[in-house]
Every structure is written in structure tokens, then in C-alpha cells.
Amino acid sequence: MTNTSILTLDGVTLALPDGRQLFAPISESFDQRRTGLVGVNGVGKSLLGQILAGSLAPSEGRCLRSGRVHYLHQHFVSQCSTVAELAQVGSVVAALQRIEAGSADPVDFDVVAERWDIRERVQAQLDRHGLDQLELERDAASLSGGQAMRVALIGALVSQADYLILDEPSNHLDVDAREQLHQMLLGWDKGLLVISHDRTLLGHMQRIVELTPQGLRSYAGDYRHYEHAKAHEQACALHTLDRLKHERRRQTQALQQQRESLERRQADAGRQARKANQAKILIGRQQQRSQATAGRQQREHQAAEAKLRAQLRQANEQVERNRPIVMHVPDAGRSQGKSVLSVSGLQLPRGSQAPLDLHLRSGEHMAVIGANGTGKSTLLKVLAGQLQASAGSFQVYGEVALLDQYYSLLPAELSALAFLRLANPGLAHSEVRTRLAQLGLDAARVEMPTALLSGGERLKAALAGLIYRQRSVDLLLLDEPSNHLDLPSLLALERMLDQFCGGLLVVSHDQAFLQRLQLHDSLRLG
Structure with a gap:
């Protein structure tokens, strides 16, 4: 397999209707490796998937596609009325039926294009995946959630796309159907992006990309490699934060000592000048030199403090981004064993x-x-x-x-x-x-x-x-x-x-x- 880029994001950002920018500009390429997209709830994973698929325009930047993209969003199943629509071939099947009934409308022929055997191809996949009892005209509402999702995935497989984008495809699938999904995706030899929190499914990926408000970060390997990398990052971030806090305390103490030393020198110099009965102009010059030294030291400290403050802020943000979610244990009304x-x-x-x-x-x-x-x-x-x-x-x-x-x-x-x-x-x-x-x-x-x-x-x-x-x-x-x-x-x-x-x-x-x-x-x- 060659890792030729199929989808490329170039400086892509997305602003919400309220004006809030969802994530920082992203420049990233997606090739034929099986890739999992992860991130916290509400960060914009599904919206990024829509941008990659071409169904949503970015606020800034562009997305380049070198091939056909098939996108299956997580709410697609609930919007379909027939098995054919679940497989995303409803319009093609309807056009075929009109042509068979005598239609000569060029639009129908354009819709069908080269897919004259689409019904047979979809039915063959239904048979192969244990759904041979389903007919394309069957009401989608009569299917279980797992059956409907499997039909939608079959539609993705027969789409002849160069790249699949699947948003939470394993939701509502039972254990057997999930295993079938894994095998279907392992057999897919073109580009694949899976938006998911399913750790078992992510374990079959070859690359994990994480979306945060700061942008997109890529991790080579499956979910286990990603998990280890994140734990290492958090440990390093905590170590860095502790080191910077220690450095700030040390810097504060050094500044205090520096100020006290300068004040003592200034006081000593004043006393010596008065004892030596120096002219006022000489005493003034000494005070000016002393004040200049104090000013220079203060500016140097302020610059060092500003730099350290920025480093602390960055380190703290890194720790906060990876801080564990907390769920308090609810009280139970009955005592243990009742x-x-x-x-x-x-x-x-x-x-x-x-x-x-x-x-x-x-x-x-x-x-x-x-x-x-x-x-x-x-x-x-x-x-x-x-x-x-x-x-x-x-x-x-x-x-x-x-x-x-x-x-x-x-x-x-x-x-x-x-x-x-x-x-x-x-x-x-x-x-x-x-x-x-x-x-x-x-x-x-x-x-x-x-x-x-x-x-x-x-x-x-x-x-x-x-x-x-x-x-x-x-x-x-x-x-x-x-x-x-x-x-x-x-x-x-x-x-x-x-x-x-x-x-x-x-x-x-x-x-x-x-x-x-x-x-x-x-x-x-x-």
C-alpha cells in the first residue's frame, strides 16, 4: 500500500454561528492508512469530517480531494425510509425503476450512469453479510438499529469511493455485527477515516489523529500506542509544570535578595558619602548610577518573569487539556447486600x-x-x-x-x-x-x-x-x-x-x- 495523500487540509478553521472559532488552523494530509479521529465531546470531530467530505465549507482555508469521498454521518440511519436509502442507492434504484417502466428522461440515465447492476451488487453484499432476508424496498423503520447501520456500511462498501469517512459506525451494533464491521474495514484497501470512541475499533487503526481546540495532532500506530503516548505527554507536562513552578519560586527569592542587596549598598554608599563630606553633585551621580542599575535589573527581571509566566501558562494549558474527567459516585439509598x-x-x-x-x-x-x-x-x-x-x-x-x-x-x-x-x-x-x-x-x-x-x-x-x-x-x-x-x-x-x-x-x-x-x-x- 502506498501512502499517497488523498485528502489535504490547508489552513482550515471553522467558526460557529456565535462567532467562536472551534479549532485553530489545521494543515494535515490523510492517506490510505486506516485512521481514527478522536477528541473530547464538542470539539468538532463530526464537523471536521463534514469538511473533509465536502458537505461543509470551512470558514477559512481549503480541503483538497484527489478522489471520490463517501461519508456516513452518525445520524444518517434515522433519516432513511427504505433499505435502498440506507445503502445510499435510493435515487439510483428509483431511476432504474422509471427507465424499466419506459422513462426516456436523460436525467434518469445520468443518475444511473454506469451503475446498471447496482441492485444485484447491493443484494450480493446483503447476502454475504447475513442480511439476505432484506429487500431494497423494505421499510427502514422495521430494521433494528444494528441492521440499519450494517446496511449503511454495505452502501459505503459498494460506493466505489476512494476514501470512506465513517462517523461512529459501531454505535448500536451488537458484538457479531461489530466483528463484521472490523472485518469489512480490514478488507477495505483504500483511504479510511473513522470518527469513533470505540477502543476496540480504534485498535484496528494504523494511525490516530486527535482534534483539540489547538488543532490536529497525529500519532502513528493504533489506539494502544496513542494511549501510551498520551500518558507520556501528561507525565512530561506535569514534570515541566512542577519545574517551572520551582523556577518561579527561585526567581522570586533571587529578586527579593537582589533588591535587599541593592538597598543595602545604596544605604551604605549614602552613609559613606555623607561621612566623607562629598559634594552634593557627586552624591547625586552615585544615586543616579545606583538607580540606573536598579532600573536595569528590574527590566531584566520583568522580561524573565514574563517569559516564565508564558511558559507556565503553556505548561498549565497542556496539563489542563489532559486532566481526567471527574464523575462523583452517586449515593445509593439501600445498604450493601439489600x-x-x-x-x-x-x-x-x-x-x-x-x-x-x-x-x-x-x-x-x-x-x-x-x-x-x-x-x-x-x-x-x-x-x-x-x-x-x-x-x-x-x-x-x-x-x-x-x-x-x-x-x-x-x-x-x-x-x-x-x-x-x-x-x-x-x-x-x-x-x-x-x-x-x-x-x-x-x-x-x-x-x-x-x-x-x-x-x-x-x-x-x-x-x-x-x-x-x-x-x-x-x-x-x-x-x-x-x-x-x-x-x-x-x-x-x-x-x-x-x-x-x-x-x-x-x-x-x-x-x-x-x-x-x-x-x-x-x-x-x-
Whole structure:
């Protein structure tokens, strides 16, 4: 494989409607290496992907493309009505149908171009990836989230593009579908950029690029190499910051000693001059020389102090950029070992019809696993009282809280700040802001309606309202909580859940996430 540049950013910046510049000018090239794009929530990864794909113009600079780019954004699936549209061949299939019905419109022939066999090619890929039961005319709403994403990925593979840009492609995919995705991408021999927080998927990349407000930084190798490099950077930044702080203290002490020494010399010189009965003009000249020396030393110190201040600011910014996200552990209402959930012969209204029996105590954490469509999300909604079970019974002892995949508890019109204050009126205003800041939510953005935030930022706002609510949580239900969360926040969530003393049921297809939680058991559906 040659590493010929396919996409090139030349001084690209992007300003938001409020005038805020999202990131510093970027000049970077993307070749045929499998590349992962990472960065904290809200930094602009998806927007940068749109610029690279040509669907969004930069505020400044330009993007050069030497080939055709196929872009799959993370909300694409929800906007499609048929399987053909999911595969991004809807217009071609419709034009073919019109031609077969007798249309001689040149526009239809232009749309089809050389893709007369597109239906057969897409169907062959559907068959190959275990989706042979799907027809191109089928309603997209009848598919599970994982099935829909797989169809969209198949559309990317048959697009004959020179470069693929995939935004969070593994979200909503079950374990088997994720493995198929990995194999599909490993078999792709052209340019590839994956915007993702999926550590397993990033482990298959050959290069990681990180987007920050300061621009783009490239790391050779997969996610593990990136993780080690970031840890080394943070260690070096902390060492540099400590060294500069020590240097500033030393400089301050040296200046004080210098001032005291100069003052003593000036006092001694004055006394000696008076004793020697020197003329006033000589005494004045000595004082002028002394003042000139003091002025020169002061200017030298001010210049050195300004330089050191700039170095300290830069070192501090480097440390702050990599400072861990903090999630405080929510209080559990029930003491350790007390029952929080009892399920007997429960039959779900959708998904697996096998009766479920389950007993969960406070402090016990369990994963709910299974293929897409087996009823994992349905189970959590039943336990939260949002859906009615078909048969059987269950009992929740204490307070239950559910975070679903779509953050339904989070009103779109409310800001993160207002939502958390509503969830816990007892928290002081300053404490609300502090906890949102510790989650990595920008001070200005916490006052915006959550509908204007990125997916990861909305998830953090919803999570804040859940774990910092006023009433203690006895049973915590989390549905795909790792979707959309940036990597530092994922680590914080894992640390917090490990320490949570209540009962936990978590639905996830993210194996790396589940492995780090050190769960007590798992419940498989299907």
C-alpha cells in the first residue's frame, strides 16, 4: 500500500454561528492508512469530517480531494425510509425503476450512469453479510438499529469511493455485527477515516489523529500506542509544570535578595558619602548610577518573569487539556447486600419471549447482553415502568433511574445547567457549574439548549441529571452509555460505576467497556 495523500487540509478553521472559532488552523494530509479521529465531546470531530467530505465549507482555508469521498454521518440511519436509502442507492434504484417502466428522461440515465447492476451488487453484499432476508424496498423503520447501520456500511462498501469517512459506525451494533464491521474495514484497501470512541475499533487503526481546540495532532500506530503516548505527554507536562513552578519560586527569592542587596549598598554608599563630606553633585551621580542599575535589573527581571509566566501558562494549558474527567459516585439509598430487584417469570412485550428470572442486590452489577432485537432495551424500560410486561412480575425496592440510548429524560429546550438544577434543587449554583465542568462541559455551552449540543455533550448532561439527582438511586439502568462518550469520559464512567454501591444493570455491546467494569454476572437474552 502506498501512502499517497488523498485528502489535504490547508489552513482550515471553522467558526460557529456565535462567532467562536472551534479549532485553530489545521494543515494535515490523510492517506490510505486506516485512521481514527478522536477528541473530547464538542470539539468538532463530526464537523471536521463534514469538511473533509465536502458537505461543509470551512470558514477559512481549503480541503483538497484527489478522489471520490463517501461519508456516513452518525445520524444518517434515522433519516432513511427504505433499505435502498440506507445503502445510499435510493435515487439510483428509483431511476432504474422509471427507465424499466419506459422513462426516456436523460436525467434518469445520468443518475444511473454506469451503475446498471447496482441492485444485484447491493443484494450480493446483503447476502454475504447475513442480511439476505432484506429487500431494497423494505421499510427502514422495521430494521433494528444494528441492521440499519450494517446496511449503511454495505452502501459505503459498494460506493466505489476512494476514501470512506465513517462517523461512529459501531454505535448500536451488537458484538457479531461489530466483528463484521472490523472485518469489512480490514478488507477495505483504500483511504479510511473513522470518527469513533470505540477502543476496540480504534485498535484496528494504523494511525490516530486527535482534534483539540489547538488543532490536529497525529500519532502513528493504533489506539494502544496513542494511549501510551498520551500518558507520556501528561507525565512530561506535569514534570515541566512542577519545574517551572520551582523556577518561579527561585526567581522570586533571587529578586527579593537582589533588591535587599541593592538597598543595602545604596544605604551604605549614602552613609559613606555623607561621612566623607562629598559634594552634593557627586552624591547625586552615585544615586543616579545606583538607580540606573536598579532600573536595569528590574527590566531584566520583568522580561524573565514574563517569559516564565508564558511558559507556565503553556505548561498549565497542556496539563489542563489532559486532566481526567471527574464523575462523583452517586449515593445509593439501600445498604450493601439489600435486595433492589426481584424478577419472576417476566415476559417482554418485544424481543425474546423466554421468561426471565432475576434477583439483584445492592452492590451487584450485571450486564444485559444479546444480539440486536432480543429485547435488552425493552427489559430496562419495563423495569423503569415505561413499558408493560406481557406476563410475569417484578419488584423494584427503592428508587430506579434509567438512562436510555436517546436521553429521553433530557428536555431538548433546557440547558444542561437548568436540567441539573431541576434534578437537584439542593445543589448550590456554584456546585452545579463545578460538576458540569468536571464532566468536561464548557462553561458557555452548559447554558445552551441541549438540542444544540453534540451527542456526547447531551449524554453527559443527561448523565449528570441522573447521577447527581436529589433522591438516591437504588437501581441504575444504563442503555448503551458508552455510545458517543469521549475516551476520557469513558474512563471516568468506568471508575464511577466500579464504586457505585447500588444495583446496576447495563446494556452494552462495547466489550472493552464491559471488561473494565468488573461485573458480577451477565444476563443473556435471545
